[in-house]
Amino acid sequence: MISKKLKHDPYNLIITGVGGQGNVMSSRIIGNMLSSSGFYVTIGETFGASQRGGSVMSHVRVSSKNVLSPQIPLGMAHMVVSLEPVEAIRVLSSYGNPDVKVICNTQPTHPIGVISGRLDYPSQEKIEKSLKDLSSRTWLFNATNIAMGIGDPIFANIIMAGALSAAKELPLDKNNFKTSMETQFSADKIKQNLMAFDHGINMVNSQ
Amino acid sequence: MEKISCLMMGNQAIVRGAIEAGVKVAAGYPGTPSSEIIDTLSKTAPDIYTEWSVNEKVALEVAAAGSFAGLRSLAVMKQPGVNVAADFLMHLALSGTRAGMVLVAADDPGALSSINEGDTRLYSKLMGIPLLEPGNFQEALEMTKWAFELSEKLKSLVILRTVTRLSHASGNVITGEIKKEAKKAYFEFNGNMLDPLTGIVTTIPVSVKHSLQHEKLQQAGEIFESSVFNTYVGPENPELLIITSSICNLYAKEAVDVLNLDSKVAILKLGTTWPLPSKLIQACIQKTKQILFVEEIQPFVEENIKVLSAGFPDKFGPKAYFGKLSGHIPMTGELNPDLVIKSLEQIFTLELRAFSSSYKKKADKTLENCTPAREISFCPGCPHRASFFTINKVLKLDNRNGFTCGDIGCYSLGILPGGFSTIKTLHAMGSGTGLASGFGKLSQFGMDQPVISVCGDSTFFHSGIPPLVNAVHNESNLTMVILDNSGTAMTGFQPHPGLSTGTGGEPAPEVDIEQVCKAMGAATCICDPFDLKKTENILLELLKKKGVNVLILRQICTLSPEKKGKKYFNILIDEQKCKGEDCGCNRICTRIFSCPGLIWNKEKNKTMINDILCTGCGVCTQICPADAIKAKAC
Numbered sequence: 001m002i003s004k005k006l007k008h009d010p011y012n013l014i015i016t017g018v019g020g021q022g023n024v025m026s027s028r029i030i031g032n033m034l035s036s037s038g039f040y041v042t043i044g045e046t047f048g049a050s051q052r053g054g055s056v057m058s059h060v061r062v063s064s065k066n067v068l069s070p071q072i073p074l075g076m077a078h079m080v081v082s083l084e085p086v087e088a089i090r091v092l093s094s095y096g097n098p099d100v101k102v103i104c105n106t107q108p109t110h111p112i113g114v115i116s117g118r119l120d121y122p123s124q125e126k127i128e129k130s131l132k133d134l135s136s137r138t139w140l141f142n143a144t145n146i147a148m149g150i151g152d153p154i155f156a157n158i159i160m161a162g163a164l165s166a167a168k169e170l171p172l173d174k175n176n177f178k179t180s181m182e183t184q185f186s187a188d189k190i191k192q193n194l195m196a197f198d199h200g201i202n203m204v205n206s207q
Numbered sequence: 208m209e210k211i212s213c214l215m216m217g218n219q220a221i222v223r224g225a226i227e228a229g230v231k232v233a234a235g236y237p238g239t240p241s242s243e244i245i246d247t248l249s250k251t252a253p254d255i256y257t258e259w260s261v262n263e264k265v266a267l268e269v270a271a272a273g274s275f276a277g278l279r280s281l282a283v284m285k286q287p288g289v290n291v292a293a294d295f296l297m298h299l300a301l302s303g304t305r306a307g308m309v310l311v312a313a314d315d316p317g318a319l320s321s322i323n324e325g326d327t328r329l330y331s332k333l334m335g336i337p338l339l340e341p342g343n344f345q346e347a348l349e350m351t352k353w354a355f356e357l358s359e360k361l362k363s364l365v366i367l368r369t370v371t372r373l374s375h376a377s378g379n380v381i382t383g384e385i386k387k388e389a390k391k392a393y394f395e396f397n398g399n400m401l402d403p404l405t406g407i408v409t410t411i412p413v414s415v416k417h418s419l420q421h422e423k424l425q426q427a428g429e430i431f432e433s434s435v436f437n438t439y440v441g442p443e444n445p446e447l448l449i450i451t452s453s454i455c456n457l458y459a460k461e462a463v464d465v466l467n468l469d470s471k472v473a474i475l476k477l478g479t480t481w482p483l484p485s486k487l488i489q490a491c492i493q494k495t496k497q498i499l500f501v502e503e504i505q506p507f508v509e510e511n512i513k514v515l516s517a518g519f520p521d522k523f524g525p526k527a528y529f530g531k532l533s534g535h536i537p538m539t540g541e542l543n544p545d546l547v548i549k550s551l552e553q554i555f556t557l558e559l560r561a562f563s564s565s566y567k568k569k570a571d572k573t574l575e576n577c578t579p580a581r582e583i584s585f586c587p588g589c590p591h592r593a594s595f596f597t598i599n600k601v602l603k604l605d606n607r608n609g610f611t612c613g614d615i616g617c618y619s620l621g622i623l624p625g626g627f628s629t630i631k632t633l634h635a636m637g638s639g640t641g642l643a644s645g646f647g648k649l650s651q652f653g654m655d656q657p658v659i660s661v662c663g664d665s666t667f668f669h670s671g672i673p674p675l676v677n678a679v680h681n682e683s684n685l686t687m688v689i690l691d692n693s694g695t696a697m698t699g700f701q702p703h704p705g706l707s708t709g710t711g712g713e714p715a716p717e718v719d720i721e722q723v724c725k726a727m728g729a730a731t732c733i734c735d736p737f738d739l740k741k742t743e744n745i746l747l748e749l750l751k752k753k754g755v756n757v758l759i760l761r762q763i764c765t766l767s768p769e770k771k772g773k774k775y776f777n778i779l780i781d782e783q784k785c786k787g788e789d790c791g792c793n794r795i796c797t798r799i800f801s802c803p804g805l806i807w808n809k810e811k812n813k814t815m816i817n818d819i820l821c822t823g824c825g826v827c828t829q830i831c832p833a834d835a836i837k838a839k840a841c
Contacts, residue, residue, distance in 0.1 A: 018581070028214075028377070035214040035379060042344075042457075043214070043377040052766070053803055054583045067343055069457040070376035071543040073465055075567070086578045093574040098566050109820070111581040112625055112801045117794065117809070119579035130573045134566070144819065153819045 004037060004171035010063040011170060012072045015160075016091045017083030018109045019052040022157035026081075027058035030161055032183075033176045034062050044070025053112075055087055062170065079169050080135075081160050083143070084109050085127045092134045102135040103163045103204070105156055107144035139163060141203040147196065155196040162200020174201070215380040217347045217373035218243040221311055224351025226252055228307065229386035230281050232273030234258040234266040236669065237698035238285030239320035240374040241313035245283050246699060249711045259701050259710045262636075262669040263288030264295050267310065271299055271364075274308035275408050276392040279355050286314045286325040287635065291670070293330065296364075300334040301410040301420055303362045303403050307355030310336075311367045313374050316503035317541030320371065322619065322633060324539065326504035327368050331481035332511070335420050337427040338481035339367045339436070342456035344378035350436060350478060352383070357430065361423045362403045368480075370503060372541065373454045424482050431479035432486050441473025444494050447554060451501040452477045452508055455542055459501045462547035466557065480508055485515055489522045499550060500530030503542050529554055584625025587804035588822030590762035591618045591626065594690055594736040596800060596830075598659060599627040601746045609657035609750060612646070614639035614671070616663035617697045617764075618690050625801065630661070637662070637670025640687050644674050647683035647755075657750045658685045665695040665703040667720055678755045679728050686749045686756045687729070689720060690736075692764040700767055724757040736760040737775075739829045765822045774823030776838035778804070778816050784835035787812035792832050800830055 013030070017023045027043050035041045045058040061068040077095035082088035082104045092100065106124060113119035122130070131138050143163075147155035165172035177197050181190045215223065222244055225233065233255055235245040249257040256273070260266035263284040273280030284292065289312050296310070312327035331338035339354055341347040351367055358365040398405025401415065410416050431437070441448075441463075449472060451459045456476040463472050475491045477483070492498060492512075500509035509530040516523035529535040535550040536542070552559055585592040595618075602609040613619055613630030614637065622630040632642050643660035662671040667689055678685055695701040702708045702715070709715035724731040730752065734742045742760065749756040763770045788794065789812065796814050797807040804821035805814055814836070825838040 020586070031214050031377060035212070040379050041214055041377070044372060045375060052586050053581075055581045067345075067378045067457070069461040069544050070372050070378075070454065071458070073461065073544045073548065087581075089570075089573055089578045093570040093578075096566065096570055107819075110803070110806060110817075111579050112584045112803060113582060114579050115803065115805055115807055116798045116801045117807055121579055122577040126577055130577050134570055134573060148819075 006039070006062060006064060006171070007169060008078050009065065010061050010068055012077050013060040013062070013079045013081065013170065014057055014072065014077045014091050014095055015060060015081045016055070016057045016087045018087065019054050019056045021083040022154050023056045023058055023083060026157040026161055027060050029158070029177070029180055030164065030172065031060055033172050033180045034170065036180065037171060037176065039064055040067050042068045042070050055090060057091060079103070079164070079167070081164055083156055083160060085131070086122065089127070089130055089134070096134050098136060100135050101137040101167065101169065102131050103139045103160060103167060104131060105143040105160060106140050107142050107156070139167065139204050139207050141207070143200070143203070146199050150192055150196055150199070155192065158193050158196035159200040159203070162197035163204045164200070165197070166201040166204035212379040212381045214377050215344060216243065216375060216377045217341070217344055217369060218375070219247060220344050220347035220380045221351045221367070221369065222247045223380070223382055224348040225281050225309070226255070227348070227383050227385050228352045228355040229279055229388055230255060230355070231278035231390060232256045232270055232280040233283065234260045234269040235283030236260055236263045236266050236288055237695045237701040238288050238313070239698055240315060240371040241283050241285045241311065242698040242701065243374070244311060245710070246701065253711070257710050259703070261704055263292040267292040267295050267299065270308060271304065273392070274304040274306045276394045277306045278390055278392055279307045281309050281311065283311045284313070285321070286312055286327050287321065287323060289327050289330060290325065291636065296330065297334045298410050299364055300336045301413070301416050302408050303416070303419070303423075304358060304364050305362065305404055307359040308364050309351065309354045309358060309367055310364055311351070311369060313369050313371070314504060315371045317371070319541070322615070324504055326507060327366065328480060328507045329505060331366055335424050336481070337361065337363060337365045337424070337479075339365060339478060340453045340480050341367070341369060341373060342453060342476050342478060344373070344380050346436060346478060347373060348380055348382065357427070361427055363420070363423045363427070368453070370454055428482040428484065431482065431484040434479050434484065436478025437484055437487055438476045439473060439491055440476075442470055445473035446471040446495070447497045447499055448491060448495040449474045449499045449501055450477065450508060450512065451475070452480050453503065455501045455503060458542050458544045458547045461544040462551055465544065465548055465560070466551055468551060468555070472551070477508060483508070483511055483515065488512060488515060489519060492523055492526065497527045497554065498529065499535065499554060500528070501536060501542065501547055506531040582625060583620060583623065584801065584803065585617070585620055586765055587802055587820045588765040588824040589617070590692055590736045590760070590764070591621065591690055592800070592802060593739065593762070593824070593826045594688065594742070594760045595621045595626045595629045597736065597739055597742045597746060598661070598688065599629045601743055601750065602659070604747060605657060605750050607656055609659065612639040612642045612658065612660040614660070614662045614666050616666055616690070618661055618663060621661065636666055637674055640671055640678065640685070641674035643685040643687065644678035644681065644683045647678060647685040648681065650684065660685060660687045662687060662689050664689060664691040664693065664705050664720065668704045668718070672723065675724065675729065675755070675757070676727055683755060684753050686746070686758060688746075689757060689759045691720065691759050691761040692767070693761070694764060694767050696764040696767065700764070721759060729755045729757045731757040731759065733759040733761055736762050737824055737826055739826065765824070774841050776823040776825045777841055778821055778823055778825065778828065779837045779839060780813065780815055781835045781837055782813055784833050785813045786833065787814070790833055795830055795832070796827050796836065800827060802827060
């Protein structure tokens with residue numbers, strides 16, 4: 001039995017970033033947390049041939065009724081969690097709407113077009129303004145810097161999961177996360193992951 | 208949900224289905240989106256013989272041996288692999304199988320991780336093999352399990368066709384019991400020649416076996432008429448009937464939901480798509496006047512149902528058919544709910560779904576002004592970037608308009624600017640060297656361009672050896688560069704015959720690429736691609752030499768489990784020495800080499816190191832003419 005209610009049914013969450021940032025891991029952890037709470041969860045993602053360094057996106061769909069298509073229809077995302085700032089904008093242009101909410105890591109990963117100087121990477125101010133313009137609520141913070149403090153930039157994905165739980169959009173809590181971690185990781189990894197999750201919660205609660 | 212379900216990837220559900228069916232032998236060759244199936248089996252089911260075979264044809268043969276010896280068996284491959292296995296596949300379809308045998312073929316509509324858009328379903332028709340297509344995650348498990356029973360009943364191979372969006376998507380799955388049965392493998396061959404279970408296993412006499420195959424197909428068609436995997440959902444007399452299969456089932460459902468058309472539209476989801484359940488289709492089509500086919504890649508169901516309608520004109524009657532052939536569904540690319548929504552809007556002449564157009568306008572403008580494109584490139588510290596940098600440079604230094612024939616692997620990206628647009632032809636596994644062998648024989652027609660082929664280590668074993676033999680024997684002129692990164696990197700570091708580990712990580716005898724090439728008579732040498740100058744000198748010499756030369760560029764993939772995280776060097780910028788745009792180097796490190804581990808800081812007019820991404824390969828230190836990039840030992 002599902003004791004928790006969804007704000008929207010189905011609830012459409014998109015987790016985006018650059019290949020290699022742990023996007024898939026993040027969607028699996030969130031998906032498992034919701035699935036173990038009794039919801040139907042469908043995760044759509046592409047990975048495989050050299051997605052590393054490219055734009056990647058996971059569609060996480062939650063429902064108390066049924067399994068859904070692994071692709072969210074255009075303009076129908078409720079929440080975008082982004083591990084890279086311009087990727088958030090890219091996703092909003094296809095799946096955003098005036099009510100969408102955004103949690104975004106502000107650490108840029110430059111595309112090779114920017115590294116080579118052919119393209120410009122927007123300023124932090126421009127990104128923040130754009131994201132605020134395109135969403136009803138935005139949480140922005142540098143998750144990569146916090147993750148480096150924990151010991152590895154990869155923890156940014158768990159920090160974002162913690163932030164998502166604190167945004168109270170989906171029925172996710174820390175105990176749920178802990179249980180999910182315990183089925184997948186060794187004890188030493190769990191400690192760092194819980195720390196990362198807490199940092200994410202704090203970032204959202206302080207904004 | 209009463210029963211406890213768990214979140215499973217489509218591929219994991221297929222694995223679970225095979226385990227529940229009591230599979231004993233599983234073989235495949237890595238290829239997205241199919242690779243997780245053999246990977247998962249090798250890690251979780253030690254009592255099953257699991258094998259990464261040298262290529263898909265051999266995988267199908269290894270699995271068939273299991274079936275012939277009385278063990279349920281599974282072969283797994285992506286769609287282009289079915290092409291590789293096709294010769295044996297056609298003969299296997301004709302000879303028949305014994306214990307249940309299933310071929311899982313993973314198609315990639317939209318070519319998300321492929322360089323073609325093949326549709327395995329046509330092989331079913333071409334070769335007369337029963338075909339199943341799971342329409343959701345639960346079915347991926349149940350259909351796989353049932354496929355073994357069906358195969359055993361018909362004594363025919365069964366194809367289970369999955370697609371990327373099912374294989375790599377995850378959903379809730381309720382698992383069943385695992386069949387535990389000890390089986391002794393034994394190949395019986397002393398019975399009557401024509402006895403399928405005790406005689407010899409072959410396709411001859413062809414006339415007899417071909418007739419038998421048609422009987423099996425007919426039997427499959429009858430079984431499919433009442434299959435639980437074919438479902439009809441919707442009103443009794445719908446204005447429109449959607450006929451769909453595979454993951455498109457979920458797109459069709461979503462489209463009907465979004466447009467609130469459930470009182471007008473019914474969905475016939477077919478799980479058994481060859482042979483088609485003719486009577487079931489007739490009965491459903493009689494309920495309506497309009498039909499929309501929703502399927503990916505080829506109009507397979509659409510065309511074959513139209514063939515059925517010609518055979519039963521009084522049962523089918525005049526209908527309006529919509530689908531790929533009418534232009535309501537795109538002929539190419541993958542589908543999604545929006546494309547089905549669009550075709551329904553067109554058929555029902557609905558107003559286009561209302562988006563906030565002001566939002567869309569604003570978002571598109573932001574996208575244009577604020578979102579630099581993210582081209583795919585090699586990873587930071589990838590040995591292929593160093594290899595292609597040198598190959599490209601050497602071809603320019605050689606100055607005879609030489610070119611490179613590409614092959615399948617991460618290094619296919621050598622065709623893009625991130626690989627310096629080095630690759631000029633790109634086709635199937637092994638084709639680079641086959642093409643080079645051909646180009647290398649054209650001197651009698653005046654061709655004087657040197658030819659290089661690139662080939663990965665796993666690809667070398669898969670299909671790189673025959674064209675090399677061909678080149679040697681036919682005295683072609685080419686330089687084959689084997690980009691040996693010690694694993695099948697693109698698909699997740701599966702082992703191959705050149706490594707000393709087997710499928711499950713156990714020690715295995717390695718086949719030495721260098722010795723193989725030398726034994727063929729090719730002049731062979733090895734170099735580390737991270738040593739730019741040495742590689743350049745060797746390659747420049749090889750291009751001048753006649754005959755077949757092999758250069759093995761050996762450097763482990765930066766992401767490989769053995770290497771991951773370990774830096775060779777700490778890389779630092781000497782800001783006094785880096786003059787940026789004023790150096791005269793044309794910013795070779797960032798503008799040309801473009802490793803994602805570098806940052807171009809426009810304000811400072813200097814190159815910087817991205818400490819998060821840099822893997823410390825040290826290659827950029829060798830290309831800086833100002834000696835501004837320094838490598839310090841870790």
